[in-house]
């Protein structure tokens with residue numbers, strides 16, 4: 001188990017979440033149900049856009065599903081048996097039993113199953129960032145690390161067995177590109193089933209062996225150093241888990257790619273092959289961030305709240321030294337915002353107080369406007385590490401846009 005985030009240090013994500021004004025909990029909404037502020041929502045969307053950009057290039061399509069379902073869906077998938085104590089259950093007025101979804105796979109399967117698919121249309125790659133719900137015990141809840149409403153950047157690829165390797169390698173590339181942007185070093189864990197506890201898993205042993213051998217071969221082909229986690233598999237299939245080491249030396253399980261030969265069996269998923277016959281397909285489950293809540297808790301602590309420029313809700317704070325510098329400061333802020341750089345101008349309070357506030361909020365850049373800047377129509381740029389220099393506003397915009405576009409860490 002990863003070590004729990006520390007409670008009171010400068011790294012603590014709950015404290016950082018408050019200081020950066022990203023999320024809040026409300027007693028009347030309930031424990032484990034984070035509410036996302038405008039800034040927090042922006043950060044979540046920026047992360048999600050990044051994942052989508054990487055997926056879209058590789059042929060994924062977005063889908064959408066409701067957050068509840070009839071019990072029958074989970075009886076077929078096996079989730080009812082496996083998760084019945086963790087499910088939030090709902091009774092409809094007509095007496096039907098429904099549940100809030102604890103997973104998205106069975107819903108996505110119903111979309112795939114809406115019509116027959118020719119082998120020429122395979123793979124089908126669905127993705128969706130959506131919330132799911134688990135009735136975690138209140139004693140287990142902890143900031144964003146353990147919540148009851150979990151946002152997952154979920155994806156399901158429906159493919160032929162012969163396509164598994166290529167599809168896995170695609171997701172692997174996405175994972176490397178995404179985590180590379182945060183300076184994480186990744187290690188790989190092959191999460192396999194525990195043969196001594198076969199009652200915990202769906203399906204027959206032969207299928208598990210085939211699936212686990214495929215994962216081993218993929219990791220070998222990648223030349224990746226791996227460890228094996230016996231008993232860490234999902235109940236429907238083995239996983240390839242990516243572990244990230246953070247700046248405090250802690251290991252976190254982040255992205256996961258799972259090979260599933262059992263759900264397609266239970267839901268009778270097929271494609272029509274070259275011979276015109278029905279061929280059993282397989283499913284790949286993959287999340288890049290995993291839970292966005294947990295991912296955010298990890299990066300907030302890893303970066304001590306100093307989000308990279310592209311991900312910072314406020315990218316630039318404009319500070320006028322005194323009131324007479326305000327008109328030029330307002331022009332500068334307007335120009336930056338018009339260029340798509342999220343800029344705020346603080347005009348109240350003393351200069352010292354405004355700088356303190358911006359530092360607590362870990363704003364990446366300040367622009368200071370005083371006498372010299374007004375007369376030369378410039379601004380003085382200061383980063384987290386100190387003064388960068390005095391430049392024309394268009395030069396500053398060019399530099400900052402370059403930093404945003406490259407998603408520099």
Ligand SMILES: [Zn+2]
Pocket residue numbers: 103104105156285286
């Ligand atoms: Zn899934």
